[in-house]
Amino acid sequence: MDYILILIAAVFVNNIVLSQFLGICPFLGVSNKVSTSIGMSGAVLFVMTLATLVTYLIHQFVLVPSGLEYLRTISFILVIASLVQMVEIILKKVSPPLYQALGVFLPLITTNCAVLGGAILALGLEGGSLLKAVFFAISNSIGFALALIVFASIREQLELANIPKAMQGVPINLLVAGLLSLAFLGFAGLV
Template sequence: MDYIIILIAAVFVNNIVLSQFLGICPFLGVSNKVSTSIGMSGAVLFVMTLATLVTYLLYQFILIPAGLNYLRTIAFILVIAALVQMVEIILKKVSPSLYQALGVFLPLITTNCAVLGVAILALGLENGSLLKAVFFAVANSIGFALALIVFASIREQLELANIPKGMKGVPINLLIAGLLSLAFLGFTGLV
């Protein structure tokens, strides 16, 4: 039951992009085509899950016992940076096709605040456990994917539309994101 609530909350109610404002940079940056947004979502799912797994273990079994929890931010960002590099190297060797699909997005993920954000938020889950933290990361990356792909689909359609000059580019994209966020607001109170 707990897990269903986490899933619904992360995907719809507290969507990581549209209501928590994490991962806005890739959300605005790589959403001009549906195909790239799917690639990005895949890379985020991969890294976010792995990063949360590692940082959760690091925090619970090294930082807290050593009384070094004030090093949380610095340790997490280093883990994420190293992880991204490692994933890149391993993917290149093990699965060149997957690397081809995700490779260009991997370096961008280090500075994707959604990854660090979810790793930190996962520590504060009620009755937290490793399984719950990892599930939380998966749920959030599904939420990220949903927002990103819906947004990219709208933007693809928009290319044909006649937009006032001053609104072109950034403003219209922000406005669409706003309306999307408004739509997701309808889910509030669901859990």
């Protein structure tokens, strides 16, 4: 039951993009086509799950026992940056088709605050365990994917719309994101 609640909370109620404002850069940056947004979502799912797994272990078994919690920010960002690099190298060697699909998005992920933010949030989970943290990361990536893909579909339609000159580009995208966020607000109180 706990796990179902985590999933619903992360995908709908506290959506990582639309209500926590993490990962806004890729949300606005790579959402002009549905196909690229699917690729980006896949890459985020992959990296976020791995990153949370590793950072949770480091926090629990290295930082806490040695009283170095204040090094959390530095160590997490280092881990994420090197992890992304490693994933890139391994994917290139092991699975070229997957690399082709995710490759361009991987370098962008280091500065995706959803990954670092998700890893930090996972530490604060109630009754936290490694399994819960990883499940939380997967739920957050699903929430990210949902927001990104819905937003990209709307933007594809927007290209055909007649928009006032001053609203073109960024403002209309922000406005659409606002309305989308408003829709997700309807889920508040669900959990």
